[in-house]
Amino acid sequence: MVELIVDKISQKIDGKSVLNQISFEVHANDFVVITGRSGSGKTTLLNVISGLTRPDSGQVYLDGQLIGKNMQKIWRNQIGFIFQNNLLLEKLTVKQNILMGAKFNKSLSDQEIRDLLAKVGMPDVDISQRVSTLSGGEQQRVALLRTLVKRNELIFADEPTGNLDDENARKLVEILKNWSLAEQHAVVMVTHNLAFITYATKHVAI
Incomplete structure (x- = not known):
């Protein structure tokens, strides 16, 4: 079972403090929602907590291992990431984009891909x-599936609904929440939409 420990993270950007002693923990089935004003x-x-940036102070541990070391292996085997701008390859097909996520873990038949698409409406x-x-x-739902088929135990989502209308945003968060419960995955989601706090098992306000 996944365990992420965020311990007293502080960070400055251009000399300005943007994070100050942030601490929380993430475990299997957690749906953590991070909110805060713009900037x-x-x-x-x-x-920082996904290992893309080193903090000025504080530590992040994933399953007892300090984040920042062996990150290529950690990202391949343990971490999935959903971006606001879906980063799909537009010249490729739906199938090809989804298979990009599955290649490290398993192959998917055409029928399995259709079944996954049905699950996300x-x-x-x-x-x-x-x-x-x-x-x-x-x-955005194809991008979501591309990440989920990696079957990683920890998924980070950076404003995944930022470019969607209210109805599609709600559907996407519900899909992500239900998938995390079914697969016992943990999700850490950044959002500006306070309505999504209702889906959270933990809420981090910064």
Whole structure:
């Protein structure tokens, strides 16, 4: 079972303190929602705890191992990341984009991909069509699946609903929440939308 310990993280940007002694823990099945005003350091915190950025002070431990070491292995085997801008490869098909996430863990048949799409409310999507032909909400759900099929125990999500309307945003968060419960994954999500605090097992306000 995953265990992430964030211990007294502080960070300055351009001489300005954006994070000050932030501490919390994440365990299996946790759905952690990080909120704060624009410029408060939400994304900075996510980058630190996922190992993309080193903090000025404090430590982050994943399953007892200090984050910052062996990060390539950790990202391949333990961490998934969902970005606000979905970073899909628009010239590739729905199938090809999803398989990019699965390649480290397992192969997926066409039927398995269709079944996954049905689980996120896209049962009629042609897996051979380019993702550029999908709506914004559909593209973000494909990006979500690309991350989830890696089957990592810890998923970071940086404003994954930022470019979606209210209905699609709610659907995406519900999918992520239900998947985390079913698979016993932990999720740490940054959002500006305070309505999503209701989905949280833990709320971190910065």
